[in-house]
Every structure is written in structure tokens, then in C-alpha cells.
Amino acid sequence: MNPSAFTTPGSGQLILALSKGRIFDDTLPLLRAAGIEVLENPETSRKLILATNDPDVRVIIVRASDVPTYVQYGAADFGVAGKDVLLEHGGEGLYQPIDLNIARCRMSVAVNAGFDYETAVRQGARLRVATKFVQTAREHFARKGVHVDLIKLYGSMELAPLVGLSDAIVDVVSTGSTLRANNLVEVEQIMEISSRLVVNQAALKLKRARLQPILAAFERASQLQA
Ligand code: ATP
Ligand code: PRP
Numbered sequence: 001m002n003p004s005a006f007t008t009p010g011s012g013q014l015i016l017a018l019s020k021g022r023i024f025d026d027t028l029p030l031l032r033a034a035g036i037e038v039l040e041n042p043e044t045s046r047k048l049i050l051a052t053n054d055p056d057v058r059v060i061i062v063r064a065s066d067v068p069t070y071v072q073y074g075a076a077d078f079g080v081a082g083k084d085v086l087l088e089h090g091g092e093g094l095y096q097p098i099d100l101n102i103a104r105c106r107m108s109v110a111v112n113a114g115f116d117y118e119t120a121v122r123q124g125a126r127l128r129v130a131t132k133f134v135q136t137a138r139e140h141f142a143r144k145g146v147h148v149d150l151i152k153l154y155g156s157m158e159l160a161p162l163v164g165l166s167d168a169i170v171d172v173v174s175t176g177s178t179l180r181a182n183n184l185v186e187v188e189q190i191m192e193i194s195s196r197l198v199v200n201q202a203a204l205k206l207k208r209a210r211l212q213p214i215l216a217a218f219e220r221a222s223q224l225q226a
Helices: 022-033 064-072 083-089 117-122 134-144 177-181 201-206 208-225
Strands: 014-018 049-051 057-061 078-082 094-099 105-112 127-131 148-152 168-173 184-193 195-200
Touching: 014 022, 014 064, 014 208, 022 078, 022 208, 064 078, 064 083, 064 094, 064 195, 078 083, 083 094, 083 134, 083 184, 083 195, 094 201, 094 208, 117 184, 127 134, 134 148, 134 168, 134 184, 168 184, 177 184, 195 201, 195 208, 201 208
Parallel strands: 014 057, 014 078, 127 148, 127 168
Antiparallel strands: 049 057, 078 195, 094 195, 105 168, 105 184
């Protein structure tokens, strides 16, 4: 399908795709820096299209992992997504101009506290790894030359080693409290994660005049957070 098929041609209207929770909350100050106030709260409203104080700008609320898809196909002009999500999506059709320095965490490998990960890796054992982030996990273990069976999950990865579904997980870690609460230990850090602004490539050309000041305000405000 033509990725720009859904882009409203020549329109001054802008649609921003955000997910509820930390991405929405951390993007609000950036929007404010661009003079944009969202008029509804997604935690209390059931609406999926939210108005702002700018009649030309609307916010759509989607799952975090769906943000790149909406932007790729031009159903949203721009969005905010974690590097973890963007690596799984692949980034096709997306321009990624700004690291917003929000929703910062790291992608890590974790195992049961009693599991000797180093020895298992050294001995060339085949590891079962449960994760939502299969591309990232596949590349990480391929680089290390470790053979893995990847088990795709959609959430609560920390449960998998506890009930014998996997030897290890690949998940995002911030404070480490979820791992500690489940008696898991972080044995490897794969990469630092933060959220990026992503822009539909066609919108960047067709709506450049409207997008550019917002992108500039986001960039200035996110540098202050770095
Ligand atoms: P989905 O709804 O698609 O399953 P999700 O539940 O992972 O996604 P969020 O929890 O809102 O969505 O996370 C959004 C982004 O925030 C993630 O893609 C990641 O980049 C980052 N993130 C995830 N967990 C944390 C955390 N504990 N601390 C800081 N940032 C995080
Ligand atoms: C994320 C992630 C971990 C947790 C890590 O879950 O999936 O479970 O954060 O953060 P910590 O190291 O500070 O404990 P989140 O809070 O987003 O819950 P969810 O996956 O149910 O959305």
C-alpha cells in the first residue's frame, strides 16, 4: 500500500500520535513549549481523538507500539515513540529528526537470581528468551554468537523465568524495582532507550511550514531536559 495514501493532501491540519501514560505525560511540556495545550485528559476521557487549543492540531491516542504504524501510513503526521518500539517497527516511511530525551530507560537481559547466565553463555547452551522485543533480542544474541529460541510475549515478561517459560527475558528497565520484586537480576545492558519524534516523510514535505516551528520548539525544549 502507498504509505502516504492516508495523508490529507495540502491540508494545514496536523495529527499527532501519542500513547497514554508516560509518553503522553512527558510530551505535554514539549507541546506547551510549542504553544499547544491538549484540551482533554486521555486518562479520564474515552475519546481517541483529542482537541487542542490550536484548531489545526489534534492528538490521537494509540498503543505505544502502534505509533510508528499510524505515522508510516500518514494517518498521523507525527508521533512520539520509544527507540525500543522503533527498532521493532523498522522505521520504514519515518523521518526521525529528534531524540526527545523522555521516557528514558534501558533494554536489558535479566534472569532468575539463581541462574548462572555467564556460564550458560560460555558453554554455548541454547537459551530460551522471552520478550516483546524480538528483533532487538535476535540481533543482540546473534552479535554475541549465542543460540536462542525466542518466545514472543506482549507484556509481563518478568513472569516468564519465574514459571519456567524461559531462561531469560529481554525487557526495558528503569529503576530496577520490577526485576527486584520478582527476584530477577539484570545480567546485560543492551542499549539506552529514550523516545523520538517521528514524522511521516510525505507530511514533512507537504506540511513543512506548519510542522517546522513545532519541531523546533520540541527540539529546544528537549535539549533543556537532556
Ligand atoms: P504497548 O501498550 O504498545 O504494549 P507499553 O505498555 O510498553 O506499550 P508504555 O509502558 O507507555 O507502553 O511505554 C512507552 C515507552 O516508554 C516504551 O516504548 C519505552 O520506550 C518507555 N518505557 C517503558 N517502560 C519504561 C519505564 N519503566 N521507565 C521509563 N520509560 C519506559
Ligand atoms: C515497564 C517494563 C518493566 C518496567 C520497568 O513496565 O515493562 O516491567 O516498566 O521499570 P522499573 O525498572 O522502573 O521497574 P510498565 O511500568 O510500563 O508497565 P506495563 O508494561 O504494564 O505498561
